[in-house]
Amino acid sequence: MEQSGTSTLLQGAVQDLASGVVSALRGGDHTRSVLPAGTDGEAGDLALAAVRVLGSDALLPALLLRTPPDPAEVAVFRKAVEAYPPRADAAPTVRWSHWGMARTLRRVDPAVTAGPPDEPGTGWLDEAGWQTLTHQLAVLAPLALPGEDCAVSRLAGCHPVDVARGFVRAVRRRDWRQAAGAGRWLTLLPAVPDTVGLASGLDFVELMGGQDPLVALHVQAARLMRSGARV
Template sequence: MVTGSVEGLAGLVDSALRRRQSGAVAAFVAGAPQEEVALAAVRVLGPDALAPALLAGAAPLGADRMVLVRALDAHPVTGADGLEVLCLTQAARALCGGEDATGVGSAAAGWARATAGWDWITLSRRVAWLAPMAWPQLCGPVGETVCGRAVDVGRGLARAMLRRDYPTAARLARWAALAGRLGTDPGLDLDTVTRHLDLCGDASSRTALHTELARRMTPAAAEGP
């Protein structure tokens, strides 16, 4: 049930992104038959639930931020959650004004330190789960690590494409695009990657959302026509 709700919300956010609209999250929860399930979906998307505002560089609507806060409170971090969950939670809290957005919390710094012992496959697999943090204003130490190992992220993206693991490829494409925007070269033609994902990717709304965000995050898209 939660998986279906996540897919529904991802589709709404993707549609709002293309139409340059905000407010999809608050409307989604308000119209949901089961509010708890809807809040769980918001919790899963995390910062990406507010993607239209983040992409526009604008402050998210107060109603949308409040829904994200409610989702975080309804589904708090537990001791069994991994470092990636802590990173995403602190990034979402920062977005809602609960933490310093420039530091994005201690978990991200701890994650960045841990990567020193990871090979490129481990790095790409772990950073893929942090795709909802792949925003210039939220990436913090994770973004610095990705920029420092952009070629490794590019290798992970190429590996995912060859394995037809399109959900992972779309997530890594976001980090590769962000690295390019921040001045480092992941060694891939991201326009070709996103076109391939559009044509051959799975039918998941969340993969489609990651792909669209990767496309919008490329340096060429940032420069505009």
């Protein structure tokens, strides 16, 4: 299969998976199967790659609705974690995404007894401007979970005004994915300026970009967290 064709198929698989997560979150249906059942052959490889791209959010209904996922889904998620470890030259966001998946796997899988892996670190963000910071946090939006502490969430908590500026900028630029990811973080951050109008801002982001399941996923996650959902 040509690389461009593979990329298109993967994008479609990620969109389908995200749509399933959104439906489960909106309906509160924690029993609905979201992850693919089969992981054999070429189709199975594509399914696992889609889970890896979506990261921890592949099991977001189980986390935010606080209900154990189906063991078969846990097995698929574990296989995706094991099949796609970050390479030695992987970008920091890739390393953090994998770390987040490992953290989620420990939470949902009683068979995992190993301690938490070392955090990748946030050195590449320490001196980042607010535009870059917002972009990178939006990429790492699956780490934005209530009550879950890590170096990325602590760094974000030190920059609520910067993330708020980035959220507004993303809305003005019609970058709905970045706006949704930044808005998800803002839901958890302290001292977010009231002038941001986060609730109405998220409504607008959903209205304009909500046909993209990845946008809808972050907006729905933010709404659940604003309503008091915990992991």
